[in-house]
Amino acid sequence: MTVKRLSVEYNKVNERGTFSPGDIISGRVVVVTSKETKVQVFLVRAKGKAEVTWHEQEAQAPVVHNKKIYFCFEHIILQDRNKGDGSEIIGPGRNVYPFSFKIPNKDMPSSYEGKWGKITYTLRAQLTQSIWLVHKTKTEFPFLTKSEFPFASKSEIIIIGLKEQQCVTRISFCGPGKITMKVISEKMGVKQGEATGVSVEVLNNSPCAVTPRFYLREKQTFAAQSKRAVYTNDILLGTGDFVPAETSRTITKVLSVPPQTTPTFFNCCMMKLEHSLKVTLHVPLARDPEIKLPLVVLLGSPKPHQQKAKRWRCVSLSRHPIERIWSSKCTLYLLK
Template identity: 25%
Template structure:
């Protein structure tokens, strides 16, 4: 039985640690008797590793990549010395290790890889198994703090014909009030559609996390749904608007672009779910960073809404007409077009009072003021139908 008991590794602070920081602490253990020790040390290291397989049987191919970011080691019993005899009793050794100042990625664990920063203490004896203890460090790269503190709205639009020989089309424009946020933040997204087709469709909003693993010139991509919500139904030959409060989970991973073999990015998708058709969508890049990088005190500059010339976000109640659902388990792949049903008793158009996140003092403008061109087209279409 080993005379080394209660080997522990304690840091003076829990972290998170970043580039250039010192890791200080104490290695402690108790000896039940006088013991010869070959060497004793503590080391810190940071590594990124990815691995996955494709195919099966004889066609199975494995992909592996590894990156070592740093390693620092300190001996409290020299390795090249003759066996040192340590007396019976409790022992405590202070240590101080340095993290290099070069940019390194944050701690990460994913489906096909991880980035781990580890602290390890080891006591070696001749002809005996070594005694070791490990402690994982929480590492947050300084690169995530370099993101601009200025957050800006984004907007976009899409037109889609339904049918090769049809002149009936769907026009949708969408906008989000910021492009940089933090875990736990709430974004405001807005969308409106002019549907001159004979198809019904529904608004949908989702936030996706895309992780790319790279090895041997190949890539493996996984997508997780962080948020999903379903809005009102838009009937044939009609127009509608919808706004949504988008809650970023507190467990969301920060964007990462300073690792050669693993990268993480996020997008916000606003789209229309149309049966048996490719869904029209507007996709916005979204940066998730620590709160210090996304100060709410920064002024947000307005930007054009898109082809429809929509009003500002403050004119519409965030969350109107949107039913929010829990996101799938993070390890599940994203599937934005399935799995969520709009309640049967919800109204077909406009805003659902039951789904309001809050009731603002400013009332939404009329649809006529929002869709002058589109409204006129729909009214003329209805008039032509009555004449015939």
């Protein structure tokens, strides 16, 4: 094995370490060999793609799969064309080969990895010595969409007033009494790591003490082959003071969206990510009443991306026609 190491590296274009449509990504492929090495083909490839895969049943029999390629560029570094001029020879030691690609200036979703799908942007290098001896390496680079509102488009969602207040009231019954819960959120749009105020008015006319809990609900939707799969995940943001039986109380909390939360997006035809603020009242020995308010997580100022490389060697179903969510000053229509 004359090839000791093969790696691909790229140069950052900003402090965040992300790339966007229209940017030029440049870097180098590094090959370390123990002696002169003849290659059949040596290339580097840049690719952006979205891919979803899930099993229809737990037995993992039928697999639903779909893939979309946003771009794919290839640059041949060395190739054996039987010229005999030595152009297909790699010298011993450390060899560096620069490359450069321009990312298409079109709307593409940001990098993302969900339960049954992911959006990845990668650089791959492949060095083929023979049909039996192929060396490969890969690294992902973080991609950030240029779309100011990746969660909105004319055909899917209409949002009026991300900074407007929202209010929802629900009445639930617990044994012989009833519980009225009114939730007021400060605004619908919240940046990563940003805090927002939430107020819960509880009128507890039941014989049980209740406790409000606040969650950030993440809803991932995947589409392939005219089918749809949905995965939800609740993140506990905080717990309020308990409300004794036959009393009323107003609980106010300041909730912070975790800075690592992926921003809401709809600009991928195969998957989308939605968020909501979920408030529940924990009732002993009964089903917890809950209220969900729409929440849009906006891009904040995340920490700089840490580049990671991967190297290897070759030898419930949800169908919602229309979901209508009311707020005190605005209405949100989600058309699936």
